[in-house]
Amino acid sequence: MFKIKIEPDQCIGCELCVNDCLTHDLELIQGKAVARHQNCFKCGHCIAICPQKAVSVENDDMSEIKDFEEGTFTIEPETFLNVVKFRRSVRHYLDKEVEREKIEKIIEAGRYTETASNSQGVTYIVLQKEVPRVRELATKQLKTLIEAGYNLQGLNLDEGDFLLRNAPVLILTVSKNKVDAGLAASNMEIMAVTQGLGAFFIGFFVRIANKDQAIKEILEMGPGEEIVTCMAVGYPKVKYYRTVPRKKAKIRWK
Numbered sequence: 655m656f657k658i659k660i661e662p663d664q665c666i667g668c669e670l671c672v673n674d675c676l677t678h679d680l681e682l683i684q685g686k687a688v689a690r691h692q693n694c695f696k697c698g699h700c701i702a703i704c705p706q707k708a709v710s711v712e713n714d715d716m717s718e719i720k721d722f723e724e725g726t727f728t729i730e731p732e733t734f735l736n737v738v739k740f741r742r743s744v745r746h747y748l749d750k751e752v753e754r755e756k757i758e759k760i761i762e763a764g765r766y767t768e769t770a771s772n773s774q775g776v777t778y779i780v781l782q783k784e785v786p787r788v789r790e791l792a793t794k795q796l797k798t799l800i801e802a803g804y805n806l807q808g809l810n811l812d813e814g815d816f817l818l819r820n821a822p823v824l825i826l827t828v829s830k831n832k833v834d835a836g837l838a839a840s841n842m843e844i845m846a847v848t849q850g851l852g853a854f855f856i857g858f859f860v861r862i863a864n865k866d867q868a869i870k871e872i873l874e875m876g877p878g879e880e881i882v883t884c885m886a887v888g889y890p891k892v893k894y895y896r897t898v899p900r901k902k903a904k905i906r907w908k
């Protein structure tokens with residue numbers, strides 16, 4: 655069990671935390687905010703909203719908490735939209751190792767992504783040295799599926815590593831909640847791009863890996879665990895000069 659601590663000496667009774675608490679787990683007693691610990695799922699809003707820095711969670715690493723600094727992370731809307739528009743699925747990689755710090759930063763972007771009920775239940779699997787073994791198993795499995803009539807959707811089996819595209823790193827998400835994992839994966843892809851890396855999602859691999867016992871053993875998948883996304887990461891060997899066309903958005907304004 656965790657404990658939300660509100661320092662009475664620092665609390666000024668402004669009620670910002672009380673009013674922002676989704677689960678109504680905070681109340682004002684004699685002019686000071688107090689945690690009830692009934693329905694709290696530790697979303698941390700009380701920590702983030704307190705102008706007095708009076709709130710903390712016992713036993714959590716509070717040294718990770720960052721104060722907002724005006725101007726340090728403002729992104730221009732057009733810049734953000736361009737990041738989204740210019741992101742491409744990169745399927746050609748340099749034979750170059752990806753630094754561990756960059757991989758950790760990608761995962762950090764996943765870790766800080768929102769989750770339903772703040773469950774934070776996404777697990778990340780990073781494959782580097784095991785990529786060749788996993789590639790061999792997955793390719794064999796895919797060939798078996800194709801023989802059984804599986805739709806290859808234009809993939810060419812003679813294209814070398816047609817499945818993993820010689821990517822040096824694979825980052826997988828495992829989660830009960832697929833939306834949580836998908837959101838984390840999307841932020842992770844953007845984080846990869848901002849660090850000069852390329853990435854692409856490999857749905858084919860997810861389908862195969864979730865059915866292949868040998869791959870699941872390498873990934874140390876527990877009973878009932880499911881891979882939701884697999885993202886290849888590496889230094890791009892290709893450069894894209896412009897954006898691509900997209901269908902018009904189907905919008906229902908009501």
Ligand SMILES: Cc1cc2nc3c(=O)[nH]c(=O)nc-3n(C[C@H](O)[C@H](O)[C@H](O)COP(=O)(O)O)c2cc1C
Binds near residue numbers: 742744854858
């Ligand atoms: C969930 C998902 C699964 C995908 N699976 C594969 C895959 O197995 N192999 C592949 O080459 N590309 C895969 N892609 C990449 C898509 O083909 C690509 O995003 C799409 O063609 C648009 O191109 P762009 O990403 O460059 O904009 C996948 C993308 C998503 C979002």
